[in-house]
Amino acid sequence: MDVLGWLAGDEYTIAREILQRGVAALYLVAFVSAVNQFPALLGEHGLLPVPRFLQLSYARKQPTLFRRRYSDRLLLAVAWTGAALSALVVLGLLQLTPTWVFVPVFLVIWFLYLSIVNVGQTFYGFGWESLICEAGFVVAFLGAWDTAPPVTIIVFVRWLVFRLEFGAGMIKMRGDRSWRDLTALYYHHETQPMPNPLSRTAHLLPKWWHRVEVLGNHVAQLVVPWLLFLPQPVASAAATIIILTQLWLVATGNFAWLNWITIVLAFAGISDGVWSWLLGGAPVGAFGASTLPLWYLIVSLAVTVFLVVLSWPPLKNLFSRRQLMNASFNRWHLVNAYGAFGSVTKERFEVVVEGTEDDPHDPDAAWYEYAFKGKPGDVRRLPRQFAPYHLRLDWLMWFLALGSRDSPWFEVFLLRLLEADRATLKLLRADPFDGRAPRAVRATMYLYRFTTREEKRRTGDRWVRSEVGALVPAVSLRG
Incomplete structure (x- = not known):
């Protein structure tokens, strides 16, 4: 011994x-x-x-x-x-x-x-x-x-x-x-x-x-x-x-x-x-x-x-030229390969989800934005600290904006918003309809960037965003 x-x-x-x-x-x-x-x-x-x-x-x-x-x-x-x-x-x-x-x-x-x-x-x-x-x-x-x-x-x-x-x-x-x-x-x-x-x-x-x-x-x-x-x-x-x-x-x-x-x-x-x-x-x-x-x-x-x-x-x-990032070699997740941010995106895209109680085909329809807890949305809002807590929906929204192909969940997410599903709405920071079911929802892609110091002093905004185009056009339960 x-x-x-x-x-x-x-x-x-x-x-x-x-x-x-x-x-x-x-x-x-x-x-x-x-x-x-x-x-x-x-x-x-x-x-x-x-x-x-x-x-x-x-x-x-x-x-x-x-x-x-x-x-x-x-x-x-x-x-x-x-x-x-x-x-x-x-x-x-x-x-x-x-x-x-x-x-x-x-x-x-x-x-x-x-x-x-x-x-x-x-x-x-x-x-x-x-x-x-x-x-x-x-x-x-x-x-x-x-x-x-x-x-x-x-x-x-x-x-x-x-x-x-x-x-x-x-x-x-x-x-x-x-x-x-x-x-x-x-x-x-x-x-x-x-x-x-x-x-x-x-x-x-x-x-x-x-x-x-x-x-x-x-x-x-x-x-x-x-x-x-x-x-x-x-x-x-x-x-x-x-x-x-x-x-x-x-x-x-x-x-x-x-x-x-x-x-x-x-x-x-x-x-x-x-x-x-x-x-x-x-x-x-x-x-x-x-x-x-x-x-x-x-x-x-x-x-x-x-x-x-x-x-x-x-x-x-x-030491492999084709190094895998974040890979598990067994079903028990023991002794894995790790890595993060092997590539860096140079522009920030965000998916903004909105709903309306009006006729979605009416050019004057009022659209209101669903607010997420962690991901950027409101250009004036200071981002919050959540880590080590993991906001999973917000993270998947980031991958969605990058063009993730593994996103069948997003269609279901829009369906749950149309149903005003309480469990889904609890994942969000704010529901603009206070629990009511909207008539239609849509998803729009925006390009975001941080404001400069001068822009922040002049406008009070922390982000500048510009619309890129529609990701999902207006959809409703009837559709």
């Missing part, structure tokens, strides 16, 4: 607390998001109903609790159970139980959310869904307070951060010339899926600063991740750089929990000794035991070997 004592990561007890509680906090957000949005988007009367999806042979092969039967009531039971168990980890109560209890319960949280993701279709087709699934599975095996965190699991979390950051860096270098010539952020703050209150401020910074931003991003994603595997304090310094760069992304955008989970996972590189140094040499209290029981040493090594075997496809993908 003494020979293998170095596998006990007693120098990473604070890291374990941050990893487990942080990931559990994001699971809590994700489950609450499912409670609030899943029934309207994917429920029995949703835009992409799960019961219809489950008729496909592909769907019936997915690991999910809903494989045999779906109902909105069962979905809410799954989501609220996951939220309650996640809250126990956030509060540190589950960590007081033996590891043989803690690990299975944390894996239950993981599987409950995996069950939702695997029937979520387009609305759950984001890289951070696979990321939170993988992170939940891995940090579960850090164990409870009756054991030291296994070093092999700590190292694997760093490997996850490496794939996340290095994969994103490589997809940028391979995908868009603007990342290579350092001009990507001339556009990105303005054209990103969901701007936040500081996005316009960031966009209006000097171009030399945007070039520095891109260069810093390349260093943080292509160079720094390698340092995570070096001895302390180098690994801690690398983790700190990753955390700081992610905080800048948090300050300037709304990327659901992508940045927050990266920050949480990066703490796997910071040892208890570094925390003590940061506190001026003050001793830091260890959370839990300093040794690994033999039975759990065997379990953690077996899990590590299993994850290493699964790492071969994503490792090859990192």
